[in-house]
């Protein structure tokens with residue numbers, strides 16, 4: 001690169017950061033610290049498992065850019081599908097109108113969904129997919145003449161999104177606290193994710209069962225992130241908990257909402273994490289990997305039982321919808337995502353990569369103060385202190401070390417984790433795992 005080229009890049013970078021610091025309010029970011037101290041990555045382009053900044057440096061994307069780019073960035077087939085659809089139809093509403101993309105996508109989703117899910121309600125992102133499930137659950141009981149059933153049960157540490165309904169289900173205390181007075185009625189029960197020193201899934205299940213047994217007449221639904229609670233710090237739990245929860249919900253005629261926004265599309269191994277438990281949800285939420293990280297789009301899948309409760313007179317209908325429901329661009333990309341999973345055998349080819357992640361995270365425990373290694377599918381995590389918390393600082397020091405070494409490794413407090421694209425090339429994965437190890441070692445002083 002010539003001197004003048006470097007100068008141009010530096011000037012461009014400075015101008016972007018100036019505009020950003022003047023006007024952008026960043027998500028999940030303490031802005032005081034950001035404005036005072038942070039020199040942000042300025043990303044220019046991306047390909048595969050790598051992000052490139054305006055200076056041309058590359059960063060391995062350890063978290064698939066907030067868990068969405070499951071097929072890597074800018075998959076050529078997804079870019080081509082988007083281009084082709086954009087030349088034909090970018091948008092039409094889905095209010096009593098339809099189009100090929102939405103119709104075919106719904107059909108294809110039902111074909112790959114866990115058995116029993118037959119209807120697809122489209123929305124925009126994970127939060128709206130959860131919001132749809134919440135409102136369907138409440139209105140189902142209203143329509144069935146049992147309006148007292150409007151309480152939800154969710155896990156401690158749960159994360160289900162940002163809308164007020166989804167926030168109500170959230171069990172991460174720092175996120176929830178300001179809204180304590182305005183959220184829906186939700187009971188939080190102990191996490192089955194024993195990695196934090198909880199009592200394991202059996203005791204957690206007993207606590208859940210007690211809440212459901214006592215309060216069934218007022219409970220609309222139990223809501224779970226299946227097999228792993230992501231934002232809580234990658235807390236992995238046993239499939240048995242899911243299986244028993246399904247049976248419990250059946251016994252008490254309570255709905256089971258499975259939030260596969262993070263876990264769907266093979267993140268934990270199978271297409272859906274709840275498949276491992278054979279737990280058939282009444283409602284399943286999916287987003288993130290849904291469009292391969294190309295566009296925001298989501299869906300809530302419903303069983304026949306749920307759908308049928310909204311048939312009959314018009315006042316039983318679900319009066320809900322977003323402007324971009326079933327958007328044709330999103331539908332075209334989402335269909336191509338499913339085609340790539342079929343054609344490129346994505347799940348089977350991720351399996352050996354998942355084993356590499358598990359081995360590498362297990363091995364991190366020989367570093368001082370690295371504890372609780374855990375992994376499931378294309379996720380590996382460790383905690384850096386005995387008292388990991390979302391606002392802890394060690395994770396961010398690891399982030400800085402990793403950035404210097406060429407990886408984007410956003411932590412969850414003192415939990416350091418990777419959730420890379422399922423398609424990350426083996427050489428990139430090895431490099432990422434080596435960076436994780438070196439960066440943690442630099443912080444904990446090994």
Ligand SMILES: *Cc1c(COP(=O)(O)O)cnc(C)c1O
Pocket residue numbers: 125126127128130159160161162225230231259260261262263287288
């Ligand atoms: C990210 C996430 C959501 C929210 O999805 P958005 O697209 O960010 O609105 C909901 N549930 C789970 C489990 C998630 O990980």
